Amino acid sequence: MSVLSEKINAVAVNYLGPAAGVFMERQTRFHLNGLKFEDVEKQHLTDLAKWVQVSAALVIDKQKAKELSDKIAVMTYTLFT
Amino acid sequence: MRKLYHSLETKLILSFVLLIVVITLGTFLFTFSQTKNALLDSTKDDMLQKIGLVSTQVSAEDIDKLLQFKPGDDQSPEYQAMISKFVYMRSLSPDLINFYAMVIDGNTITFAFDDAEDDAASIGQIYENPDPELFKSVSGLSVSKNFYTDEWGTFLSGYAPLKTLDNGATLVIGADMEATSVIERQNFIGETIYFIMGGAILIAAIIIGLFSVTIIRDIRKLSKTANEISKGNTNVSVDVVRKDEIGELAESFSRMVASLKIMLGMHAEDTSDSRK
Numbered sequence: 001m002s003v004l005s006e007k008i009n010a011v012a013v014n015y016l017g018p019a020a021g022v023f024m025e026r027q028t029r030f031h032l033n034g035l036k037f038e039d040v041e042k043q044h045l046t047d048l049a050k051w052v053q054v055s056a057a058l059v060i061d062k063q064k065a066k067e068l069s070d071k072i073a074v075m076t077y078t079l080f081t
Numbered sequence: 082m083r084k085l086y087h088s089l090e091t092k093l094i095l096s097f098v099l100l101i102v103v104i105t106l107g108t109f110l111f112t113f114s115q116t117k118n119a120l121l122d123s124t125k126d127d128m129l130q131k132i133g134l135v136s137t138q139v140s141a142e143d144i145d146k147l148l149q150f151k152p153g154d155d156q157s158p159e160y161q162a163m164i165s166k167f168v169y170m171r172s173l174s175p176d177l178i179n180f181y182a183m184v185i186d187g188n189t190i191t192f193a194f195d196d197a198e199d200d201a202a203s204i205g206q207i208y209e210n211p212d213p214e215l216f217k218s219v220s221g222l223s224v225s226k227n228f229y230t231d232e233w234g235t236f237l238s239g240y241a242p243l244k245t246l247d248n249g250a251t252l253v254i255g256a257d258m259e260a261t262s263v264i265e266r267q268n269f270i271g272e273t274i275y276f277i278m279g280g281a282i283l284i285a286a287i288i289i290g291l292f293s294v295t296i297i298r299d300i301r302k303l304s305k306t307a308n309e310i311s312k313g314n315t316n317v318s319v320d321v322v323r324k325d326e327i328g329e330l331a332e333s334f335s336r337m338v339a340s341l342k343i344m345l346g347m348h349a350e351d352t353s354d355s356r357k
Contacts, residue, residue, distance in 0.1 A: 017340030022347065059342040060335060061318060 049073035090297040132239030152205040186250035
């Protein structure tokens with residue numbers, strides 16, 4: 001898993017629990033043209049964040065889903081990748 | 082439905098209330114007892130000062146007169162003049178209800194004077210059931226250790242020696258303070274403490290009640306959600322937002338529910354795919 005995927009997973013686990021990795025994998029596969037979660041890069045994050053907000057709202061509180069989405073989106077502008 | 086005595090809410094509130102009642106009761110009893118003793122001690126000190134002061138106001142001439150009164154002199158002008166003098170001194174200290182003079186000769190105490198308005202001891206009357214502290218007054222000021230009861234009532238008394246006679250007997254002056262006035266003050270303090278403690282218990286009970294009710298309400302929500310999930314209904318959410326340990330539990334629970342929903346969703350899709 002790439003550093004960026006691990007960072008996203010680490011954030012997502014706080015909202016989605018141990019199934020966060022599986023959840024992210026499904027978002028990238030279904031909504032980012034079959035992309036593997038481990039191959040996700042900064043340019044995918046805006047779309048990923050958008051879909052995470054929509055899908056996560058189905059399993060967690062909408063406000064929490066938005067919070068998770070924002071945290072993923074903001075990674076686009078961080079320097080660690 | 083959970084029985085009332087098995088409810089966490091009942092146990093929590095009862096434990097807190099019991100704790101508060103025990104602490105408050107202990108504090109009340111201790112404070113009341115200490116205050117009561119302190120009030121009695123200060124009254125005794127006050128009584129000693131007053132009787133000491135009164136004894137200095139009895140002149141040598143007065144002492145001679147007190148010693149000369151004979152049985153039957155109660156209505157004599159000299160005796161009545163003496164009463165007037167002591168009544169005037171009493172008026173300066175309304176707590177004191179009665180002054181009297183006695184001759185203590187060994188274990189025998191004989192009244193020489195009594196300014197009581199009703200049921201006064203007569204001159205030469207033997208005091209049958211005296212306050213034990215009275216005997217100490219032959220050598221100095223003394224005051225009752227506690228309230229004592231004699232044929233005239235229940236009092237707190239102070240005594241002061243006036244003169245040692247040639248035969249070794251001692252003329253002593255005494256003053257009474259009615260027990261009810263001190264007991265009334267003690268009761269007032271007790272009632273004040275009682276009301277303050279009662280108010281504190283009530284306020285604490287209300288705060289604890291509200292506190293417990295919100296905790297239990299949120300625990301019940303978590304319990305209800307867990308119950309629904311255990312029955313296969315994953316279309317539930319954890320509607321508990323707190324910043325304490327219950328809030329942390331709710332967040333953990335929420336993550337667990339989310340994971341379960343994701344996994345169950347995947348399982349349903351996999352099952353559906355395999356049937357195609």
